[in-house]
Amino acid sequence: MAPSPAHSYEDNEKNTGPQGSAPDSEASPDDVLVNRFGFMGPALAKLFASGVEARGVERVPEDQRENKNMWNNLLMWWSVNTVLTTLPIGVLAQEFFTLTLPHAIATIFCFAALGATATSFVATLGPQTGLRTMVITRYSSGYVGCTIFSVLNILTQLGFSVTAVILGGQTLASINPGTLPLVAGVVIVGLASLIPCFIGYNMVHHYERYAWMIIFIVMLFLLGLGGLAGFDINAQKQFEDKGKAFSSDILSFGGIVFGSVAGWAPVAADYNCRLPVNTPPIKIFLLTFFGLFIPIAFVETVGALLMTITNEAYTDAFTDGGTGGLLSQVLSPWKGGGKFVLFLLAFSVVGNNIPNTYSAALSIQALGRPFAKIPRFFWTLVIFTTYTVAGVAGREHFAEILSNFLAILSYWTAFFIVILFEEHFLFRRPGGRLGGYNLADWDTPSRLPLGIAGVLAGCFGVAGAVVGMAEVWYIGPLGVKAGAKSGADLGFELAAGFTAVTFPIFRYLEIRYMGR
Template structure:
């Protein structure tokens, strides 16, 4: 069903240009100056003609269903509501995976948090982060743009390049976690028969196919995949309970006072990063929905699709580490999360091994999204990169994270804790800047009154980005003074308490950026007009 223009659009046609205006239900005002409607064939024709002798091969890929459109804006007449409910199902599938279990698993071994405290931390920090992801998701249908390209309207071309580099690192980091953990699980099916590095390569190769093809296949594959994996997760809850969740034993290890606060805040930063990491790609998967789709509907569906499964699975991970049986403790020590899950499933013998394979393959659902968005972020680096087909960058990303996974396979826990903490820092200030631009300056009646969406690739018409870059600088300063990592602890992180300090990085990064961006942006608009 092709979307028809909303009645909210005001038509003031000229011969070759149409101005469309719509007020966002999230208080933003959108206006576009769109050229003559683009046809779906245009991106593919441009790519085929650009690559000369390779043109026929590329054309054949497009005929077979490989997505041609990359970061180009999706015109309104090329959108439909086919995948609107996938805002629940896709995110549910993407997050009901073994990688999500591993985040909850580190609550007790790394931070000394017993199950009740870990669960409360996941629920609270998760709710905050899910709100920010859901807000970014609403901008996809309103703009028809990918997430990184949307950032150009607050941060300009240069700011978008910086965000894109950070996002490439983010998505590749998630991919490394996915392939390593999936490899751990495959290796644990029959210990000693499949090397871990071989499992890493298998997960990487299987992840490649859907994200290579693109948007439609990703949505179709994620629509129902959540069902069997959710059932397996519920089975893990039952088997874990049978093995014996021992909450009282963990309480003996729980810190008190400022030390407990330090542990909660530090783990909370990791939880926030695990949720909020999706904010920097959230619009990528609904930019083909009609502009007149209710923003509150998109917000609510995204919230449910993220919050419910991530909380369920991360709390499951925390619960599994509360099992005090020696066999389970040793399984985690020897084989990480994959080994622990294999031990939980062991009472079912062959059936348990089959379920472990399903869990190992569940990481494909997460990794597909990481790889697809990483390819788009490379295109968002600028026109020279956008001229190269998205599927080529997908291959580059696959090679990068597979090699990194093989090399770093023995250091999963260190990669996880450090990566997710740092991830929470930059995604926090990213969401703050995009949100303030939308709500304060782009709203109806604001200084700019909307988005000229046809300018998405026009550096001279986009903001210079000075305000955003300065706000990012303040955000970095906030992260540095508040962070607590193995390799560095900021002065405020040290003073906040805890044996190893308290990680306040994402809170201070968001706060510093939130306070400084509005006045800086006001001055930028005042002196530049854009």
């Protein structure tokens, strides 16, 4: 079968009506949902009129875009990552991997930059397509691949949310030990995260535009009070591994750092798909990159620094209460003021949890038309309930959940990013095999790829992760050879490599014989 004619952005304007929108896109999403739900329509109309976002995974046509300040893109990611949840990642460098502070910082900077680069590329696709991230995958992996990626992303965002509510709950409970049960702290933080996500896109951006300011100052307080207690940059030197064991620590911790940044890639386009189509991609890339890299590198470094305090009161506080207990001890010289700062830190996780909840709901809609027919805000409630229950169940195992979750997260996001990247630059570029995206086809399975190439390449990515991973419960054969007895985690590197080699081959054959 010969390939179908290539479509570019300009072609869409000719073929699908003004501004490249599909013929049925002129109706507002509010009206479409109101009409879809029959007797529930009047109630939904009032809800949407009150400010709750009606649009879900539906494409945003060019004539419905909002020409807002692009700096919001930087500030949003800055707020999302200048939070309490980012601190424990830096803590893991000494807690699990015995790295000295200089080596921990070097690893954080290198792998955070790599993850930010990957995520920033995905972010550039939002204004170009007007689509949410999971729906964009339909152009490389079809409906089937989109469904698989959506399931993985739902699990990813739930994992982020569980760690956020547990840490926030731990911190709230540590303010006045014995007065607030940890279960209650988890539920309180979860509820605080729900409100902006329920309302939708504009409320999410409004909250995240300002949330970083107070917490950035709080992080500076932690640095000052930690310095008062005494940082010892050589504290871990006598325990640091040597030789292959040292490289194992670097690679394994680096995979966790990469996962903490690249974990935002599957949602990166969700928050700028309403920007005008002519928004320069390089601006989106740079604003997203610095919005991710600077706060993540800074806050994770603060976490690593706090672990160099050797005062017995501080080490005991960490042993007894984890990261929340350590922070409580660091802020203890301020007494009541320190407890107020701890309260602010506990609720900072709301800024991190908002995109998790919002995008997980969108990913459920991306599973297919039956799910998309149910309003986004309903799925937000389902996600909230799920991660709150999971947070309560796993509240005593925060460090284990965090380290294992972030490592595994880096595996699938690595091959996911590679597939989007190669589809965009090899097959969708001007002059490429397909020459662009026919954006009117975003929900037409018969005109999208079958998904054979994306699914097969993803399977090879899984194989790469399996042979290269190094977890407590499994070490792959290449992971064993690369490190000491505990192995070196090469999971995300091999997942990306295996996919990068196989996807272009499979995709070329798919286009040649299927025509799409």
